[in-house]
Every structure is written in structure tokens, then in C-alpha cells.
Amino acid sequence: MPRKFCVGGNWKCNGTVEEIKKIVNTLNAAADVPGEDVVEVVIGPPFVYIPLVKSILRPDFAIAGQNCWVKKGGAFTGEISAEMFKDLAIPWVILGHSERRALCGESNEFVADKVVYALSQGLKVMACVGETLQQRESGQTNDVVAAQTKAIADKVKDWKNVVIAYEPVWAIGTGKVATPAQAQEVHAALRSWLEKNVSSDVASKTRILYGGSVTAANCVEIGSQPDVDGFLVGGAALKPEFVDIIKAANVKKK
Numbered sequence: 001m002p003r004k005f006c007v008g009g010n011w012k013c014n015g016t017v018e019e020i021k022k023i024v025n026t027l028n029a030a031a032d033v034p035g036e037d038v039v040e041v042v043i044g045p046p047f048v049y050i051p052l053v054k055s056i057l058r059p060d061f062a063i064a065g066q067n068c069w070v071k072k073g074g075a076f077t078g079e080i081s082a083e084m085f086k087d088l089a090i091p092w093v094i095l096g097h098s099e100r101r102a103l104c105g106e107s108n109e110f111v112a113d114k115v116v117y118a119l120s121q122g123l124k125v126m127a128c129v130g131e132t133l134q135q136r137e138s139g140q141t142n143d144v145v146a147a148q149t150k151a152i153a154d155k156v157k158d159w160k161n162v163v164i165a166y167e168p169v170w171a172i173g174t175g176k177v178a179t180p181a182q183a184q185e186v187h188a189a190l191r192s193w194l195e196k197n198v199s200s201d202v203a204s205k206t207r208i209l210y211g212g213s214v215t216a217a218n219c220v221e222i223g224s225q226p227d228v229d230g231f232l233v234g235g236a237a238l239k240p241e242f243v244d245i246i247k248a249a250n251v252k253k254k
């Protein structure tokens with residue numbers, strides 16, 4: 001079975017009611033995006049705007065939280081629990097984004113525990129991995145993403161609801177996109193890691209998205225790579241060009 005293309009829009013800590021209504025209206029008005037049989041679209045608004053987005057977003061696009069707490073909710077000031085997403089019928093959560101790893105000190109193990117807990121609550125997870133520029137320049141890329149993936153693989157039993165997002169840190173928000181060959185190389189290495197360390201079934205079925213300065217101008221070429229199964233988009237997800245990025249799913253149509 002081919003892997004269904006998946007395009008995530010991570011709005012990060014951006015937006016106002018006004019701006020969000022505008023981008024949602026643009027998404028809702030996009031008539032010629034491929035159908036749900038071809039592409040899965042997932043929008044990740046900041047927590048406080050999730051109910052607004054849910055109330056106005058077209059029903060064929062799903063919603064994700066950008067993070068959630070590592071276990072059941074309770075006395076964890078400032079946190080949001082997986083149960084709350086379930087309560088609101090929000091199906092997805094993005095976990096382990098490099099901004100959280102770097103700025104909030106989330107370790108590989110902590111991210112893995114979050115993935116396990118979110119899955120246990122029935123959420124689908126976009127688990128982010130990726131190397132820094134220094135790690136790439138010192139030849140550690142594959143080791144870094146393998147270690148990040150291993151922490152998850154050590155704890156996750158069922159991969160059905162896991163999508164990996166490969167987001168090289170040096171490409172995030174910098175305009176320095178990975179070349180299609182660079183993306184393919186890491187995606188292929190990740191897939192072969194899964195094959196060796198988890199199973200060939202998980203390796204062939206798990207979607208690996210590319211993230212980092214994806215735009216309408218570069219998405220078709222990157223999306224054409226055999227091991228690229230979609231994108232996780234930041235800046236361009238807040239712009240009308242996100243519609244063109246969704247349409248890049250057509251490159252995988254046989």
C-alpha cells in the first residue's frame with residue numbers, strides 16, 4: 001500500500017484572530033486541492049486558537065496540537081494534556097519539535113515518553129527529528145536522527161499512528177532548504193534504520209515528512225523524492241502558498 005502524502009502546517013506561536021480567519025478562509029476556498037484519498041492535511045494552530053480553527057476549518061483538514069504533556073493532566077501549570085485534545089476531538093499532536101528540544105530542554109527520552117502517552121490516548125503523533133548545522137558539518141546527521149528515533153522506537157509498540165517529521169534545524173525558518181538529494185538521503189537512512197531496528201513493515205508504512213523552509217517553489221522537487229511522504233511547514237503554512245504545497249501531493253499520484 002502506498003503511503004498517503006501528508007502535509008502539516010505548524011503555525012508555531014503566530015497569529016491573531018484576524019490573521020487566522022484570513023488563512024482559514026483561504027484554505028477553505030481552495031477548491032482544487034487533491035482529495036483525502038491523496039493527501040492528509042493537518043493544521044497546527046496555537047492552543048488558544050484551536051476551538052476557533054476547529055469551528056471554521058473545512059472538515060477534510062484535521063487539527064493538531066503543537067505539544068502536549070507527558071502524562072495524564074493534573075497539577076502541571078501551563079500544560080495541555082492529551083486527554084484535552086481527545087475531549088475536543090483533536091486527532092493529532094506534534095511532538096519533539098526542535099524548537100521545544102532546544103528552547104525548552106526536551107530530551108530524546110522525554111519526547112519519547114510524550115509520544116507513548118499521546119498514542120496511549122488515541123492521538124496521532126508527528127514526531128520531529130533533525131540535526132543542527134554543527135552536527136551536519138561534523139558528519140553526525142544520521143547518528144543524531146537515529147538516536148532521536150531510537151528513543152521513540154525503544155518505547156513505542158504500535159507505529160500505526162506515528163508520522164516522523166525530519167526537520168534539519170539549520171533549515172528551519174532560515175530559508176536554507178535542504179536540497180532534494182539531502183532530504184532523500186536522510187529519509188532513506190531513517191527508513192532503513194526502521195527496517196533494521198523495528199520491522200520492514202513499519203519501515204515501509206511509516207510516513208516521513210520533510211520540514212525546513214518548504215515553500216511553493218521547492219515543494220514539488222522535494223516531494224518527488226521516493227522517501228519523502230509529505231511536509232511539515234512553518235512559515236509558508238501561514239500564507240496562501242500553503243495551498244500549492246498541499247497540491248504537491250499530486251506528484252505521488254500514479
Ligand SMILES: O=C(CO)COP(=O)(O)O
Nearest residue numbers: 010172173212213234235
Ligand atoms: O519548523 C518547521 C515546521 O515544524 C519548519 O519551519 P519553516 O517552514 O518556517 O522553516
